[in-house]
Amino acid sequence: MILTDDDRRLRDGDEGPAVAAAMDLLVRYGEALDAERLCDVRNVAGTTTQPSPVKARLVAEGGWDRAFSLINLDADETLPIPPMAVPTCQLQHGFGRDAVGVAPYPPEMIALQDDGEAFVGARGVSVLATCTPYQVGNLPVRGEHCAWMESSAVVYANSVLGARTNCEGGASTGAASLTGRIPCWGNHRDDERLGTHHVRVETPVASFLDWGLLGYAVGDAVQEGRPVVTGDLALPDLTDLKHFGAAAASSGGVEMYHVPGVTPEATSTEAAFGGRPPRDTVVFGAAERRAAYERLNDQGTCEDVDFVLLGCPHASLDQLRDAARALEGRRLADGTELWIMAPRALVAVAERSGYTAVIEAAGGRVLTDSCPAMSRTAPAGTRVFATDSAKQAHYLPAILGIEAWFGTTAECVDAAVTGRWRGELR
Numbered sequence: 001m002i003l004t005d006d007d008r009r010l011r012d013g014d015e016g017p018a019v020a021a022a023m024d025l026l027v028r029y030g031e032a033l034d035a036e037r038l039c040d041v042r043n044v045a046g047t048t049t050q051p052s053p054v055k056a057r058l059v060a061e062g063g064w065d066r067a068f069s070l071i072n073l074d075a076d077e078t079l080p081i082p083p084m085a086v087p088t089c090q091l092q093h094g095f096g097r098d099a100v101g102v103a104p105y106p107p108e109m110i111a112l113q114d115d116g117e118a119f120v121g122a123r124g125v126s127v128l129a130t131c132t133p134y135q136v137g138n139l140p141v142r143g144e145h146c147a148w149m150e151s152s153a154v155v156y157a158n159s160v161l162g163a164r165t166n167c168e169g170g171a172s173t174g175a176a177s178l179t180g181r182i183p184c185w186g187n188h189r190d191d192e193r194l195g196t197h198h199v200r201v202e203t204p205v206a207s208f209l210d211w212g213l214l215g216y217a218v219g220d221a222v223q224e225g226r227p228v229v230t231g232d233l234a235l236p237d238l239t240d241l242k243h244f245g246a247a248a249a250s251s252g253g254v255e256m257y258h259v260p261g262v263t264p265e266a267t268s269t270e271a272a273f274g275g276r277p278p279r280d281t282v283v284f285g286a287a288e289r290r291a292a293y294e295r296l297n298d299q300g301t302c303e304d305v306d307f308v309l310l311g312c313p314h315a316s317l318d319q320l321r322d323a324a325r326a327l328e329g330r331r332l333a334d335g336t337e338l339w340i341m342a343p344r345a346l347v348a349v350a351e352r353s354g355y356t357a358v359i360e361a362a363g364g365r366v367l368t369d370s371c372p373a374m375s376r377t378a379p380a381g382t383r384v385f386a387t388d389s390a391k392q393a394h395y396l397p398a399i400l401g402i403e404a405w406f407g408t409t410a411e412c413v414d415a416a417v418t419g420r421w422r423g424e425l426r
């Protein structure tokens, strides 16, 4: 791999041992990928603070320097961790203090996470604590090289923002945060951003549910491909695109998609493909829409719902407002809980706007920082849950061994206030 003089300087220890370990990691990673060089990044979204029993042991042994060295730099020895070299944010992690008494989540993990936040905060990490950093101020410009984790955030950054990132991990983002470098391969390269599959939509896609079903079907069909979606599409809003990308990154490994006339690198269908013919064509009609819906609901048998989850990926302000409107003057059924996951920074606005008060008056809770899948936690005794998120319906049954229902936000709110699932595809 070609290294610049500055790359070599960092690798040789001019900026200290932690930066040298970070460069060593990035060079090994880049060589394994056959990357020709590293590219400069000035926007890293990773995770250091997510608590776990292993991390608790490492912190007890040698503090957060020890945990960061081993987990985020793949270094055997404990290195003093300096301030981050480039703007870096902490993504979602475990539940925080707002979940005490609500989520059955160990208090010692919350205390460990608080400690980790102090450590990284002192080194210049912005603790956004959300899977949607783009909703709370981390907005890279078009063409900007980034190093982001979290599949739903990566597909949003590439497709909706036109930024450039692969789906990184805890070690590569840790190394990127200390060096401002990442191997230049995959989504960083012009030719690997062009469309591979043409998706022809032949049934109307207009609602939040529709965009989730479309994403789930498309991810399954194209896997790691880059779909170009055309046809019977109403103009999506950012929440629809958030749902579409998260769903496509769950049933498949989509990291980049184009909607000609909507997403920034697809001024036309031809531009999205860069003049190349599509590798394959996928049709999304009424039959494919129903198949996606049935697949997302194939884990549901019991219609008694214990738990309703909204906000995966973390809710937008519009979603919080809509949930409050749907719950106004209503009350959750006995034995049913409702959690809405959202970025803490947006919850401050939701509180100020009165949305949170309405949701809590109905018996629901707005929680931050994490989600049931990330923290492997649901209300005690949950057997059946309902969600409007294709991603959460895809993952949570396997993670927690519970049944899932997937439907519209209104159907989920209905399940929360009646304790019964009455959803159906319309």
Ligand code: F3S
Pocket: 092, 131, 152, 246, 311, 312, 313, 314, 341, 370, 371, 372, 373, 374, 391, 392
């Ligand atoms: Fe976010 Fe959890 Fe969904 S981290 S994308 S709410 S699975």
